[in-house]
Amino acid sequence: MILRPITGREELSLFNRFPYVLNEELADDLGHGRRRPEWMWVALRDGRPLARLAWWSRPGDELPFLLDILDLDGALPVPERLDAGERLVRAAMAATLPRGSRPPEHTTRFATPGGQEGPPRAVRDRMAVLERTGARLFVERLRLEWRPGTPVPEPDGRLVFRPVREDGELVALMTAVLDGTLDAHSRDELTRMSPREAAAKQYEEELLRYPSPRDRWRVATLPSGEPVGFVLPAHNGYNPVIAYIGVLPAHRGNGYIDAVLAEGTRLLAARSVPRIRAATDLGNTPMAHAFRRAGYVTFEHEINMTWN
Structure with missing residues (x-):
């Protein structure tokens, strides 16, 4: 051989x-x-x-x-x-x-x-x-896809969306959503570093390297201006994607995730894209349900394995 x-x-x-x-x-x-x-x-x-x-x-x-x-x-x-x-x-x-x-x-x-x-x-x-x-199963993930022709819910008026003002604002929001995260990779990162360090690492090593414009990124706020969450529509070099989405811990359980996801989907769909891709852990059922409510379908599963 x-x-x-x-x-x-x-x-x-x-x-x-x-x-x-x-x-x-x-x-x-x-x-x-x-x-x-x-x-x-x-x-x-x-x-x-x-x-x-x-x-x-x-x-x-x-x-x-x-x-x-x-x-x-x-x-x-x-x-x-x-x-x-x-x-x-x-x-x-x-x-x-x-x-x-x-x-x-x-x-x-x-x-x-x-x-x-x-x-x-x-x-x-x-x-x-x-x-x-020496590798072991780490997590199974769902790969999801929104397809043209799938309805996108209209804004319900509860949230206001604006562009991200500065890098520090987004990193702070990313730090906040790590509290109670169900994402296996984020939970693993938090065993080795602080939430702020984990958020900064993801921002610098992943999000900043997407080739798409960052002016599509959106912060969701209440009418008063208080941030509720964010969504980052992007292109990863292969497909339009929902690169990151989150709702702050104080605002979870109010159904805001549907409006935040709809906004990100709407921004990409308006550009007549052939598809929008997304992914979430199989065990992150709240996020998986939100994608399904938004019309995303599971087209593949993904298994991640790691070495100690």
């Missing part, structure tokens, strides 16, 4: 012999610096791909941010399939990641046809391979 990275764009056809929803994005990702050939590995036997993996990063990052592709040849017997995957993961990590560092989170997407319970076999195989290397 040969374990190696691809040589470049000319080997994308070899890499893409495994079908996956992300395949059509890979050439563009390479062009924009979100992927590198040395981060895209294959396990080969007599020229036949037995497994592949790839990391993704935000443009300009020196190290991978996510392990978001891991595929195995389903025609192989299970022991051989899992062994090929494990050997590939270990070899690629040893060659790519700094010695002794915590590997980037793994994320895998899968559709859930009606009646299906739990991840399909291919996803369970990926999880089994990564568990052999």
Whole structure:
């Protein structure tokens, strides 16, 4: 078995012999610096791909941010399939990641046809391979989509929306909504840093790096001007998204989330976008219900795995 990275764009056809929803994005990702050939590995036997993996990063990052592709040849017997995957993961990590560092989170997407319970076999195989290397299930998430033609509720008059005035205002609001958060990633961050530090980190490392204009971001207030929450409509380089949405703890339970989400959806829908994407943890049922009330449908599930 040969374990190696691809040589470049000319080997994308070899890499893409495994079908996956992300395949059509890979050439563009390479062009924009979100992927590198040395981060895209294959396990080969007599020229036949037995497994592949790839990391993704935000443009300009020196190290991978996510392990978001891991595929195995389903025609192989299970022991051989899992062994090929494990050997590939270990070899690629040893060659790519700094010695002794915590590997980037793994994320895998899968559709859930009606009646299906739990991840399909291919996803369970990926999880089994990564568990052999020390990874564990972190959270399952819902990937949601609003589609053109879906009605957007009209403003009910209870809230007023205005642009974000300054960076510090948004970071303060983000800090406040972390109180009682149900988001697994935020809760994990709060075990290592203060709410203010976690909010600033997300603002600087994620939100500021979206290529879309920030003048679409909105703060929701009462008619008196008191902030209630915020919504950040954006574009992540692939799709229009609801990048972040929150209601301040003092105002939760009043149904404001529906109006805040509707405002963000309306701002993007007015630009005749082909879709609006969003995501939330499977366990964050209040947010999942809000998206469904707004007409968003679950089109995929996502499993995140992490290493200690």
